[in-house]
Amino acid sequence: MTIEDRYEKARRIHLSGDLAGAAAGYGAILAQAPDHAAAEAGLGVIALQTGRLSDALLHLSRAHDRAPDDAKIANNLGNTRLALGRIEEALQAFNAAVHADPELLDARYNRGVAQQRLNRRAEAEADYLAVLESDQSRMDAAVNLAAVYRAAEDPHAAIQVLESALQRVGPQDDALLSLAALLETVGDTNGSANALAALSKARRNDPQAVLTRARLALRAGDPDGGLETLRSLPADAPDQARRQAHYLSGLLLDKAGRIDEAFAAFTAGNNAMRASRANADQMANRYLRRIDDYRSLLTSAPSLPPPETAFPFSLVFFCGFPRSGTTLMEQILEAHPETVTTGEDSPLQHLYEEALPTPPAGRNIDAHFLANLDASARDSLRRTFRSIVERQKGDIAGRTLIDKLPLNLIELGVIARLFPDAKVLVALRDPRDCVLSGFMQPFRLNDAMACFLDLDRVASTYAAVMDLYAAQKDTCGLPIEEYRYEDLIDDFDGTVRRVIAFLGLNWHDDIANYRNRLAGRYIATPSYIAVTKGLNRQAIGRWRRYEHQMTPILPVLAPFAARFGYDSQ
Numbered sequence: 001m002t003i004e005d006r007y008e009k010a011r012r013i014h015l016s017g018d019l020a021g022a023a024a025g026y027g028a029i030l031a032q033a034p035d036h037a038a039a040e041a042g043l044g045v046i047a048l049q050t051g052r053l054s055d056a057l058l059h060l061s062r063a064h065d066r067a068p069d070d071a072k073i074a075n076n077l078g079n080t081r082l083a084l085g086r087i088e089e090a091l092q093a094f095n096a097a098v099h100a101d102p103e104l105l106d107a108r109y110n111r112g113v114a115q116q117r118l119n120r121r122a123e124a125e126a127d128y129l130a131v132l133e134s135d136q137s138r139m140d141a142a143v144n145l146a147a148v149y150r151a152a153e154d155p156h157a158a159i160q161v162l163e164s165a166l167q168r169v170g171p172q173d174d175a176l177l178s179l180a181a182l183l184e185t186v187g188d189t190n191g192s193a194n195a196l197a198a199l200s201k202a203r204r205n206d207p208q209a210v211l212t213r214a215r216l217a218l219r220a221g222d223p224d225g226g227l228e229t230l231r232s233l234p235a236d237a238p239d240q241a242r243r244q245a246h247y248l249s250g251l252l253l254d255k256a257g258r259i260d261e262a263f264a265a266f267t268a269g270n271n272a273m274r275a276s277r278a279n280a281d282q283m284a285n286r287y288l289r290r291i292d293d294y295r296s297l298l299t300s301a302p303s304l305p306p307p308e309t310a311f312p313f314s315l316v317f318f319c320g321f322p323r324s325g326t327t328l329m330e331q332i333l334e335a336h337p338e339t340v341t342t343g344e345d346s347p348l349q350h351l352y353e354e355a356l357p358t359p360p361a362g363r364n365i366d367a368h369f370l371a372n373l374d375a376s377a378r379d380s381l382r383r384t385f386r387s388i389v390e391r392q393k394g395d396i397a398g399r400t401l402i403d404k405l406p407l408n409l410i411e412l413g414v415i416a417r418l419f420p421d422a423k424v425l426v427a428l429r430d431p432r433d434c435v436l437s438g439f440m441q442p443f444r445l446n447d448a449m450a451c452f453l454d455l456d457r458v459a460s461t462y463a464a465v466m467d468l469y470a471a472q473k474d475t476c477g478l479p480i481e482e483y484r485y486e487d488l489i490d491d492f493d494g495t496v497r498r499v500i501a502f503l504g505l506n507w508h509d510d511i512a513n514y515r516n517r518l519a520g521r522y523i524a525t526p527s528y529i530a531v532t533k534g535l536n537r538q539a540i541g542r543w544r545r546y547e548h549q550m551t552p553i554l555p556v557l558a559p560f561a562a563r564f565g566y567d568s569q
Helices: 003-015 019-032 037-049 053-066 071-083 087-100 105-117 121-134 139-151 155-169 173-185 189-197 207-219 223-230 239-255 259-275 280-300 326-334 347-355 365-371 375-393 406-418 431-439 455-475 485-490 492-503 514-518 528-532 542-563
Strands: 314-320 339-341 400-404 423-428 480-484
Touching (some): 037 053, 105 139, 139 173, 173 189, 189 207, 207 239, 223 239, 259 542, 280 455, 314 326, 326 339, 326 400, 326 423, 347 375, 365 406, 406 423, 431 455
Parallel strands (some): 314 400, 314 423
């Protein structure tokens, strides 16, 4: 029997599911022919199948070195690197696989997965579309493509992809689960419920299905039904689903008036979120150090001459402490035909990511770097900023760009140095409602959001942010307009007209009809349910229901309540 005959025999044993027998066969081949790439790859695949990732990497790397043009070996090497979290290296392997065999759809799909994890949405989209063009039954590609569109805040494209795939292939649980969740976020409660009803019996209590049903109950004002739904969450649900369930329970209990239980649920959610990131406290401390850096450096940085060139659009930075109602005002302003808003995809933050040096461990080099800019470096950064805006929004000449991200509030010193021609709009809200609401939200963790995991730290972060804002407001030289969330609710026309005038725009009747634009829209913040319900006072003074739990932090917030005119409320 030749080596190749023995390899084919080992491969058939492998396909039959006898991994031990296949491993013995591949090993015997390598003992006789040490450079046999396919046998080496076979051992790598068995290691991958049995979760021995280090062994899989060793075998598949050897096999790829011996047969660099073998697409299947390169694809399996990519899968191993992906499982190890080595995503850039996985992408290199998938590129090699696609180059070797453009028709290997698994490699094209896997490359899309790697691109998606690296936040390269356009590249991921292209790979998934190529897979679906070749094989319309690939529901995995449709589900992932929908996730790409959702991340790009285009839920209708995501919904269309899933509905088309379901029409072609028929009911498929993963697609139905994704579709139900998407339809809920855009307010199509009937469509979401119908998608859930179409699930197979085995997946009716899938964690994602349970969470979506609970959100539908919250929308419907049925807290008891939502809480009962959450009791069906499987005991082995993923940690992420259990964290979401804590926050949803809190909202449902709050709606039911069960305040002590609601506070306990939010606390449990935040504790679980902290446990999910071993360095959560270090992240929070790093953010607070950044605030200190900004206070000490940017308020005393030397002035720069006027910029070399003006932007072809007007520039407004819209900020406020998180949960101040910025999402609501953004949706109102976006209704104006002469504005373009960013939906928290802040071009300023992209500028940091793309153009500033990588900070050494424990340092906030952006503050040090920006404080020492000269005019030439400043103008170069402005050109980069403009290219980022044009990449995101296209040609917006003559319009007003509203770069909205709440905690850009600490960046006024940066904004003044880079964009002295900008305006700043600041949302205010009763500090006690603001801090409480921040504590209740399942924010995606980054340095700033790590400060929201316990009530004391939310309050101290609020104090640090608003003190820095006060210091920079007095020194930055930028035109700044403040409005209060409560005034927007109580005097919509007066408050919005004042904001519109500050932006240098004329009133437009589309503003008053902003809610018509929200029908079926995706709001990519925790406010998405509240924003689509219209103006109401339900969230004003909510802190009083939690006054007992908030007693220790009220003295921290009292000076700010007085400063912003809330001390008598």
